[in-house]
Amino acid sequence: MLTPNHIVITARAVLLLGALTAAILMLGPFQGAEAAFGLNDKSAHAIAFGGLTAVSFAAFPRMRRWDLARAALLLGGGAELVQMLGDRSASLGDWAADAVGVFTVYGSSLIESARKMAREHGAVPFSTIAEMDRRRPRAAKPVLTPVASHGEERLARFADRAAKRYPPRASAP
Template identity: 45%
Template sequence: MLTPRRIVMAARLGFVMASLGMAVLMLGPFQGLEQVFGLNDKTAHGVAFYGVTTGLFLIAPRQRRDDLALFVVAAAFAAELLQGLTGRSVSIVDFLAGSAGVLAAWAPGRIEQIRQTFRRSPDLTFGQMARADRRLRRRRMAVGRPGPSLVRTALD
């Protein structure tokens, strides 16, 4: 039977295999291979890191998207440094293209969170929502019912 847990588990396996393949392609002697698919180097970096970011969003549902996106930006930076160690060119523009891919995956979720926050509390500042959430969390913990965090869903 198909369940969210099984989808995430299958996606984790696919993510590991795709990440290993991407590492081999980025660090191996395959410079220029993206042209076979009709992509230039910058587009390939953007598409690859977009895929990594969306894959992480799927396989790590309990992690904050902001943290995952920052992790992928750091991975894009590390990939460029490692390319320099393997004799390939290091390019800040490639890093920026990878970061643009991360931004393209991250931004729609952030926009939807802002829209949701507006629908729920259009006149509260984010600080006011955080303070209200802390009070709500303390109250729930005192009763023994930890519930979903208002700020976590609004600002994740």
């Protein structure tokens, strides 16, 4: 029986093969190979990194998409730096094309998140939705001790303040 875990495992295998293929094509002696598919260098970079980013979203469903997008950008920048070491040339334009592919897929995923929020919380303000988000840590509300008014004597000891705030329990009969 097909389960979501099967899709994750398949996506991880596809991601591994895709990343290896992209690395071989970008770092190997295959300069200009994208012309066989009717693409120029920049569009090939955008398609490759957009595809790898999309597959990584499926391969790692528990990771934040922004972290995966940043990893793809770092991978693209690293590939350009490695190209400087060999007999190929690094290009800031290639890295920018990588970023276009990554952010196209990342932006599409944000649209899907907005659609989900509209379905589930259509009339709720964003501030309330953010408060309901269980992934965000809640700031502890400060414990305020009552401020003594002019006529009251300020309680100096901790035990006295605690006794005032938390009265003793009634004893069981």
